[in-house]
Amino acid sequence: MNKIADPIEFARALADHTRQEIMKMCCCEWRSVGELAGELEVTQPTVSHHLAFLREANLVHVRPEGRQTFYMLNQDTVASCCGDLMLNYAPDIREPA
Amino acid sequence: MNKIADPIEFARALADHTRQEIMKMCCCEWRSVGELAGELEVTQPTVSHHLAFLREANLVHVRPEGRQTFYMLNQDTVASCCGDLMLNYAPDIREPA
């Protein structure tokens, strides 16, 4: 049973610079926590904290492997939430031909 | 000269229940501040505060008229920001046929 995408939780996930950086970094490939922390200017616990948030929001896939944990962005959730936002807040906009 | 849509500011605008309610209420029609405050469970200054935020984010159109001020959601900004989010965070999702 999939978690229902809450529009406010989705927006809150995006409403932070570090979290958006994390999402970009693991958008299209699996990334370990250490990799993420290494390229960001925050500590490892801070990265773990943000990853927990993204996990709660169903915005990342998780794959534990040995002593590392790999994360990858859940693009389906992003697309679903963006679609809902469009339906709610841009119903009169139509796709360019 | 149009303000550039900042994805974090856009997300922060959506990351609050009251602001999402306001956006829904003035999505497709002009609404005065009094109307909005009347239907929401917050005070008029709180509504004005949120409208100022949405104004800064270029998310509403404003039309002063006498002693009232009418607001309407700027759907173009919403669509533009959602499009950017899709490009950044859901590049592998393709439209259903």
Add this chain to the structure above:
DNA sequence: GTAACATATAGACGAGCATCTATGAATAAG
């Protein structure tokens, strides 16, 4: 088992935010 490594959790702290009350500014009505 012990040591080293990778991640998660706990607790603390400071900044930011959503809300309120009180008040200012602008407009309409009398």
Add this chain to the structure above:
DNA sequence: CTTATTCATAGATGCTCGTCTATATGTTAC
């Protein structure tokens, strides 16, 4: 001009959040 109405602004307050350090948990290597 005075009063009433509508909205915006200022200041205060309590709560949330992002970050840190310290530590716990789990895993691999020896």
